Amino acid sequence: MDEVLRLRGITKRFPGVLANDRVDLGLLRGEIHAVLGENGAGKSTLMKIVAGMLEPDEGRIELDGRPVRFSSPRDAIAAGIGMVYQHFMLIPVFTVAENVVLGAEPGRGLRFDRREAEREVRELAERYHMEVDPAARVADLSVGLQQRVEILKTFYRKARILILDEPTAALTPQEARELFQVMRNLAGQGISILFISHKLDEVLEVADRITVMRHGRTVATLRPAETSEQELANLMVGRAVQLTSVRPPVERGPAVLEVADLTVQREDGRPAVQGVGFAIHAGEVFGIAGVEGNGQAELVEAIAGLRPAAAGRIRFLGRDVTAWDARRRALAGIAYVPEDRVGTGLVMGFTLAENLALKRYFLPPLARRGWIDRRALWSEAKGRLEAYDVRPPEPGLAARALSGGNQQKVILARELGSDPELLVAYQPTRGLDVGAIEFVHGQILRLRGEGKAILLVSLELDEVLELSDTVAVMHRGRLAAVFPAGEADRERVGLYMTGGRERAQEEEGAGR
C-alpha cells in the first residue's frame, strides 16, 4: 500500500510547553490509523497541524511524497484533508444538505439551488453508505447523525484523508459501532482515516495500525494483533496501569439523597423525567446506566439545582432542598460534574485558579468583604492542580490552553476536591486517558470509603457496572430497573437500556 501522508519531524511549541516533539508518522491509503496517548500528549495539536488549523514550528508534511504547507484549514481542505472536531461546527437550524454544502454551494451567482444540493448530498451519502436524510433539520438529529453530517461535509469537499478527534467520546456504544462500520466502508473505498481515542478496546477493534504518543513524541506504532489493552495502556502512561478497579466492601450508612416522585421538564415543556424515586446512602455508589437522552441530564441538573422540579421532592441529609438554588445546594455539600465541560463546567477565558474557585470565590479564605485574595486563590489552585495531575499545573494559565482531558481534570479537581457529602457526576471520565480514569475511579471509591454518597451517570456500561453498588437503568424518563450490584450484568442491564423491559420481564417470568 502506498503512503498518502507522511509527517517528518513535526515540532510545535506553546508558551512553556513542547506539544509536539519531532513527530514522525505515516498514513497509508485506505488505512484506519489510531492515535493514542495521555491527556496533553499532543494528539489534538498534531491533528490540527495536519488539518491546517495550526502551523508547525519545525518539520514537514508530505502528501503523496510531495512537501506541502498549509497556512489555513482552507489549504488543507483543498489538498483533500478534512477534519471533524469533537465539538461540531454545524448550524442547527439549517438542513443536512444546507450544512453540508455551506461555503461551497451549488447554484449560479447568488442563487442557492436547494434541489441540487439535496440531490448531491443524497448521492454522497449513498456512495459512502452513510444514511441520513438531506432535508432533515440538523437540530433534530442525534449526535451520531450530526457527526455523519460533519463527515459528509469533508467528503463534499473531496477529502481523501479524514481526521476524527475523539469521535466516539459523545456517542452511545451503538452509535460508535455504526461509526466503525462507516469507517471500515470508507477505508475500503481508499479513504485514509486518522482518529484519536482513549478507548483501548475500540482502538483494537477498528484500527489497522496504532500510534502511541507520550509527552509530544511518538513512542510506538503497532498492529492490533501484536498488542493488548494492557500493553497499550502501559506504553501511553509509561508505567503499569490497573485497568479495572476493585470495590472493597463498605458498610452502608443512612440515606444522603432521597428523591421522590420527581418530574422534570425539558425546555419545551415535555417531561424529561417522570415520577422518578430512589435513595442513595452514605458509602454507596448509585450508578445510572442508559442511552443518552433518556432524561439522565435533566435528572442530575434537577438534583444540582439548575433545573426546577415540576413535581416531587428532593431531600438531602434529611432536609427538603427542592426549593434551594444551585449555590445553596453546592455549599451544603452537593458537588456536580456537569455533562458539558466546555459549555458549563469551565469558563474558558478564566485562569485555572479562577476556574477552581468558581463555586467559592466569595468565601474566605479566597475572598474577604468582596475583595479577592489572589495569593490564596493561587496557592489553593497550585495544590489542587498538582493533586489531580493537571498538566501543566500552572494556576495562571487560561483554561482554553489546556488539552481536553486536562480541562476535565480541572473540573474534577474542583468538584471532588471540595469534600462533598454527595457527588453527582455525569460522565466524569469522558475524554480522560486510562491513567486519569484509574485515578478518578480511585477518587470516587475513596469518597465512598469515607461514607459519602455518589450518583454516577455514565453511558459507559462497564464503568457503571464496575463502580456501582446499585445499578439503575433509565429509559424514557423513568427508572426502568434497579439492581443491587450482584444482580446486574451486561445482558440484563443492556436489555432494559433499549426498552426491552416488557420483553425482559416476560423472559424472566417464563424462566421461573
Add this chain to the structure above:
Amino acid sequence: MRGATGRWRAALIPLLAVLLSLLIGAVVMLASGYNPLPAYAALFVGAFGTPFNIATTLAHSVPLMLTGLGVAVAFRSGLFNIGAEGQFWVGSIATTWVGYAVGGLPPALHVALALLAGAVAGALWGALVPGLLKAYTGAHEVITTMMMTYVAIQLSHFLLEGGPMQAPGYTPVSPDIRPSAFLPLLVPRTQLSAGLFIALGAAVIAWLILERTTLGYRMRAVGFNARAAAYAGIDVAATTVLALGLSGAFAGVAGAVEVLGVNHRLYDSFTAGYGFTAIVVALLAKNDPWATLGAALLFGALSTGASYMQLSAGVPSQLVDVVQGIIIFFIAADAIIAWLLRRSRNRKEVAA
C-alpha cells in the same frame, strides 16, 4: 493575569491597525494632492508640540477615557453598551442641576456631590431600563441603550428649550454652576482640569473592580460564559444589572467632569459624540482599563492635531476624520469579529 509577552502580543494587533490606518490615510492624502509627511508632522506638533497643545490633547482625552472605561467594563461583562452617549447626557444634566441649584457647600463637598449625581444618573440610565430589561426579559442591550440615548437627548432638549432648566433669556442653556462646584484648571487658559485625575482614578477603580473584587469576578464570569456562571451559582440577571449600572456610572462621570471642568453649564447638544467614540476606544484597548487611557489619548491627539494640521499644512481636517474612520474600521472589524467568535466559541470550544 496574562504574562508580559502575552500582553505585548495582545497589543500588537491594535498597534498594527493604527499604523495601517495612518498609512492608508497617507495614500488618501497623496491621491488628493497633499504631501502626507508634513501633514503628519503638523498633526503631531498640533497634538504634542507645546505644553499648551499637550494640555489640550489631554483635555480632549478625558471624556473619552471615562466613557471608554464605561464601555470597556460592560464589554468585559459580555454586554455591548452603545448608549454611553445617553448616560453621558444624563450625567451632565444631573451634575449641572446640583452645580447651580445646591448652594452653601464647601467646594470639595460640592464637587463630590455633583460628581456623585452624575455617576448615579448615568448608572440608573444604564442599569434601570436596559439592565432590567436585559436581565428579566432578554431585550438586547444594544437596542435599549441606544433608545435610552435618544430619550436622554430629547430630555435635555425639553429641559433647556423653555423647560425647567433653562436660564433666564432666550438661549437654550442652563444657568451657570456655582464656582464652588468648578474643577480647578491644571493649566491656565486651557480646558485641562483636575478631571484628568478623576479619569486616571476611574481607570484604577475599573481595574480594581474587575480584577480584584468578587463583583468583577462575577462580571467577567458572566461575560465569558453565562451558562458556566449560572452553574456556579452566580445570579446572572443581577450581575447584568450591576454591570450596566457600573458602565453607565463611568459615562455619567464623564458628563459630570465635562460640566464641572470645562463648560460650567449645560448647552443644548454640546457633546462631540464622546459616547460613540468611546466604543472605538474600548475596542482598540481590548477592554483593558490601562490601555483605554492610551487609546483615549490617541483619539484626543488626533482631534487636537487635526485643526493645527489644517492651519499649518493646509490639509483639510476632514482627512483626519478619514484616518479616524479607517482606524475605526480596522479596529471594529477585528475586535467585533474576535468578540463574536469568542461568544460562539464559549459554547463549542475546539479544545478536545
